[in-house]
Amino acid sequence: MSTIKIRKADFIKGKSLVLRNVVVADAAFILSLRTDPKKSRHLSQVSDDLGEQVAWISSYENRDTEAYFIIEDFHGVPLGTVRMYDARGESFCWGSWILLEGVVSSAAIESALMVYAYALESLGFRCAHFQVRKDNERVWKFHERFGAERTAENEVEYEYNLSNMAIEVSVNRYRRYLPYGVHVEEFLK
Numbered sequence: 758m759s760t761i762k763i764r765k766a767d768f769i770k771g772k773s774l775v776l777r778n779v780v781v782a783d784a785a786f787i788l789s790l791r792t793d794p795k796k797s798r799h800l801s802q803v804s805d806d807l808g809e810q811v812a813w814i815s816s817y818e819n820r821d822t823e824a825y826f827i828i829e830d831f832h833g834v835p836l837g838t839v840r841m842y843d844a845r846g847e848s849f850c851w852g853s854w855i856l857l858e859g860v861v862s863s864a865a866i867e868s869a870l871m872v873y874a875y876a877l878e879s880l881g882f883r884c885a886h887f888q889v890r891k892d893n894e895r896v897w898k899f900h901e902r903f904g905a906e907r908t909a910e911n912e913v914e915y916e917y918n919l920s921n922m923a924i925e926v927s928v929n930r931y932r933r934y935l936p937y938g939v940h941v942e943e944f945l946k
């Protein structure tokens with residue numbers, strides 16, 4: 758079996774959102790999200806240092822195992838971030854998922870569906886795994902409504918798997934949020 762790789766893509770278009778590959782020029786936007794006390798409460802800490810953020814993104818650009826996206830609207834207005842990483846056989850992990858306060862409430866479901874559509878249709882993954890902090894109840898409930906199953910836990914977080922069947926069921930159930938799947942503009946590495 759050939760190894761499935763997480764490839765970067767320039768633009769992935771959905772129904773009303775775009776996932777655009779992160780570049781160094783996004784450092785200030787990402788830092789503003791990652792240092793927002795409310796938004797970053799359940800995420801790993803990053804230091805409030807633009808230079809470090811720029812260095813992190815530069816090293817991301819040279820890694821061929823991750824895809825990090827700015828979630829934008831069709832006018833190029835940045836709304837958040839999402840990142841795919843840790844490919845394990847047919848399963849991929851995603852996280853660094855943040856949306857600005859006040860974005861349209863369908864953005865969470867559409868962006869999650871876009872991640873699954875890209876991972877399954879474009880890259881060839883079949884299922885997903887991720888970790889969510891136990892006190893991030895809103896987010897683990899989101900994933901459980903998508904069919905995620907808890908597989909492990911430690912003091913601070915739950916580990917989840919989302920099976921191929923669960924993804925298919927959710928993609929169909931929420932088809933109105935992403936009726937035509939995704940359109941990938943250009944694969945990078």
Ligand SMILES: CC(C)(COP(=O)(O)OP(=O)(O)OC[C@H]1O[C@@H](n2cnc3c(N)ncnc32)[C@H](O)[C@@H]1OP(=O)(O)O)[C@@H](O)C(=O)NCCC(=O)NCCS
Pocket residue numbers: 795796797799800851852853854855856857862863865866893895896899902903
């Ligand atoms: C993670 C994050 C992007 C999710 O976005 P969100 O908008 O909070 O997601 P929600 O669960 O509130 O879902 C958005 C809407 O879709 C609805 N929804 C979610 N799942 C649904 C489902 N399966 N079926 C129907 N409706 C659903 C919600 O009820 C909500 O609607 P409302 O706004 O009318 O109440 C956001 O919470 C965030 O930025 N959090 C901070 C960072 C973080 O903790 N990230 C996760 C760790 S990786």
